[in-house]
Amino acid sequence: MANVTLRNVRKTYPGGFEAIKGVNVDVGDGQFCVLVGPSGCGKSTLLRMVAGLETITGGEIDIGGKIVNQVEPADRDIAMVFQNYALYPHMSVYNNMAYGLRNRGMAEAEITTRVEEAARVLELAPMLERKPRQLSGGQRQRVAMGRAIVRQPKVFLFDEPLSNLDAKLRIAMRVEIRKLQRRLNVTSIYVTHDQLEAMTLADILVVMNGGQVEQIGNPLDIYQRPATTFVASFIGAPPMNLMPLRSDELKSQIAGVDGAGIVGIRPEDFAISNETVAGGVALGLTIEAIEHVGAETFVYGTRQREEQGVAANPGDLPPGEVIVRVPGISRPVIGERIRAVAPRDKLHLFTADGRTRLGQ
Amino acid sequence: MQKQSIFQSKLLPYLLVAPQLAVVLIFFYWPALQAVIQSFLLQDAFGLSTSFVWFENYVELFKDPAYFGSIVRTFVFSFAIAVSSLSFALLLAVMADKPLRGGMLYRTLLIWPYAVAPPVVGVLWIFMLHPSLGVLSRYLRNMGIDWNPLLNGDQAAALIILAAAWKQISYNFLFFLAGLQAIPRSVFEAAAIDGARPMRRFWTVTFPLLSPTIFFLLVVNIVYAFFDTFGIIDTMTRGGPGKSTETLVYKVYSDGLIGGNLGSSAAQSVILMGIVIVLTAVQFRFVERKVTY
Numbered sequence: 001m002a003n004v005t006l007r008n009v010r011k012t013y014p015g016g017f018e019a020i021k022g023v024n025v026d027v028g029d030g031q032f033c034v035l036v037g038p039s040g041c042g043k044s045t046l047l048r049m050v051a052g053l054e055t056i057t058g059g060e061i062d063i064g065g066k067i068v069n070q071v072e073p074a075d076r077d078i079a080m081v082f083q084n085y086a087l088y089p090h091m092s093v094y095n096n097m098a099y100g101l102r103n104r105g106m107a108e109a110e111i112t113t114r115v116e117e118a119a120r121v122l123e124l125a126p127m128l129e130r131k132p133r134q135l136s137g138g139q140r141q142r143v144a145m146g147r148a149i150v151r152q153p154k155v156f157l158f159d160e161p162l163s164n165l166d167a168k169l170r171i172a173m174r175v176e177i178r179k180l181q182r183r184l185n186v187t188s189i190y191v192t193h194d195q196l197e198a199m200t201l202a203d204i205l206v207v208m209n210g211g212q213v214e215q216i217g218n219p220l221d222i223y224q225r226p227a228t229t230f231v232a233s234f235i236g237a238p239p240m241n242l243m244p245l246r247s248d249e250l251k252s253q254i255a256g257v258d259g260a261g262i263v264g265i266r267p268e269d270f271a272i273s274n275e276t277v278a279g280g281v282a283l284g285l286t287i288e289a290i291e292h293v294g295a296e297t298f299v300y301g302t303r304q305r306e307e308q309g310v311a312a313n314p315g316d317l318p319p320g321e322v323i324v325r326v327p328g329i330s331r332p333v334i335g336e337r338i339r340a341v342a343p344r345d346k347l348h349l350f351t352a353d354g355r356t357r358l359g360q
Numbered sequence: 361m362q363k364q365s366i367f368q369s370k371l372l373p374y375l376l377v378a379p380q381l382a383v384v385l386i387f388f389y390w391p392a393l394q395a396v397i398q399s400f401l402l403q404d405a406f407g408l409s410t411s412f413v414w415f416e417n418y419v420e421l422f423k424d425p426a427y428f429g430s431i432v433r434t435f436v437f438s439f440a441i442a443v444s445s446l447s448f449a450l451l452l453a454v455m456a457d458k459p460l461r462g463g464m465l466y467r468t469l470l471i472w473p474y475a476v477a478p479p480v481v482g483v484l485w486i487f488m489l490h491p492s493l494g495v496l497s498r499y500l501r502n503m504g505i506d507w508n509p510l511l512n513g514d515q516a517a518a519l520i521i522l523a524a525a526w527k528q529i530s531y532n533f534l535f536f537l538a539g540l541q542a543i544p545r546s547v548f549e550a551a552a553i554d555g556a557r558p559m560r561r562f563w564t565v566t567f568p569l570l571s572p573t574i575f576f577l578l579v580v581n582i583v584y585a586f587f588d589t590f591g592i593i594d595t596m597t598r599g600g601p602g603k604s605t606e607t608l609v610y611k612v613y614s615d616g617l618i619g620g621n622l623g624s625s626a627a628q629s630v631i632l633m634g635i636v637i638v639l640t641a642v643q644f645r646f647v648e649r650k651v652t653y
Binding site for chain 2: 072
């Protein structure tokens with residue numbers, strides 16, 4: 001059991017590329033921390049630095065009150081689950097799990113107890129004698145988990161452990177990982193690019209972009225109060241609508257916009273209505289595309305009589321496009337003109353550069 | 361995979377393989393057949409009379425202690441060459457596999473010796489270790505070693521093994537490096553996190569995962585040591601001093617071409633052919649099927 005604290009952690013590669021530009025994160029004992037961000041944002045590098053697989057060029061990493069910058073991975077008392085599982089292909093499932101314990105000179109009887117317990121928890125008991133290549137993807141994933149569990153480490157590190165599984169299994173394993181972590185109560189750091197995985201697993205969510213932390217916090221807080229336009233568009237699917245406040249039409253609608261340059265509205269915060277909302281936003285849209293998901297329907301509309309939208313980050317709306325969520329029972333038609341309104345308290349206001357959130 | 365023939369004419373496929381078949385027939389089967397026939401014949405020194413003697417050449421061969429000496433010597437050479445070149449190549453490959461400054465240069469330089477022809481290798485090592493010409497011989501003598509491979513059979517044998525193993529290191533290195541790079545990095549990282557120190561990591565993870573490569577190279581190296589060392593032996597020692605570096609292949613040459621005993625030489629060739637066939641079978645049986653872990 002341990003806290004993990006990153007203090008102003010930096011990583012600069014010999015070529016001068018700065019992968020991590022000063023990260024501060026504090027993960028409490030037993031907490032589940034998820035690092036999320038687009039590819040290349042440095043989240044895996046950061047995790048590997050915690051594991052000791054990458055050198056730290058600046059700052060401190062503290063595990064359980066001990067600064068581990070110069071400590072070998074083996075001595076950090078961590079266990080890691082890799083994206084490709086990294087099982088030892090020539091060893092049986094049993095030996096895969098026992099390897100780390102044998103290296104530490106544990107008595108064989110104790111090893112057997114631990115491996116069998118882990119196998120029972122992970123439902124691997126019938127396949128202890130098999131080799132990894134005789135297992136399915138989900139089973140391999142569980143062996144990788146088992147290898148981490150038997151060690152009873154201070155910290156679990158997960159590097160996109162579910163991204164090689166199919167969608168259904170991914171959801172099942174996601175729930176299993178969360179349950180397991182709660183029960184074992186081991187501090188965990190989990191890297192993913194999947195914002196849904198991040199939202200559902202995290203106690204603390206760390207949204208990263210370009211080697212920097214964009215926002216840290218409780219997932220729901222981040223969803224409800226994104227600190228930057230990057231976070232606003234990255235967390236939530238479909239992404240938040242971000243519109244520049246250049247047009248007088250929008251500006252005049254919103255009360256108290258001092259310094260605001262961008263307004264963000266989540267698709268689900270819109271309502272189709274003809275009423276006017278005091279201090280809120282009303283948009284006239286022409287429906288261009290419709291996505292029926294079942295319980296809900298997403299309407300992609302272009303704004304009438306409008307200028308360009310913001311498209312500063314990948315995944316942003318194409319210029320002028322607005323996504324509106326409507327109930328699954330409603331049947332919008334392409335080409336139809338609708339009026340989408342959002343109340344004042346559902347608006348997210350940002351400065352024009354998107355780096356600062358205003359109000360609320 | 362499509363196994364069915366897509367040819368309309370029945371003749372065309374045969375025509376297409378004919379050149380290859382012709383090459384194999386003329387350059388392999390015909391001489392091989394000649395050797396088999398020759399091994400049953402006894403010829404006088406001038407080639408004036410030839411008589412069919414059944415297995416007499418073979419019987420003579422197996423009664424000859426020199427032939428047994430040659431067999432033992434060949435096996436010792438093969439084993440020594442294979443083990444030393446494999447282990448050294450593996451060491452180099454493991455070191456070259458790490459991210460290094462100038463790694464490409466290092467790797468390229470290590471692969472180069474493979475392009476050197478065996479006789480040239482022989483000459484190269486003569487320059488270094490010839491008792492009177494060699495640059496290293498002086499240091500050896502200064503160290504108090506009575507270095508003279510021209511007179512000392514054991515030293516000559518060591519010299520041949522050294523040169524032959526050196527030549528093969530590049531080839532082995534290349535395969536080991538490829539084998540190492542085929543192992544996902546994360547497996548080593550997992551082992552590091554699992555508390556395995558570098559030496560233990562090597563013996564419990566790297567080595568077992570390379571075992572298919574090692575087995576393949578072992579067979580290749582034995583074949584090499586059996587047959588391809590001829591050029592090295594011929595330039596360095598000519599089988600001497602005495603018979604201390606005369607391997608089976610070299611004996612075929614010296615008995616047949618130098619000694620003029622064609623019948624015995626042919627019989628030895630046939631035996632060697634048998635050994636090649638066995639080694640190839642082993643290779644196909646175990647390597648083609650892949651050593652699985």
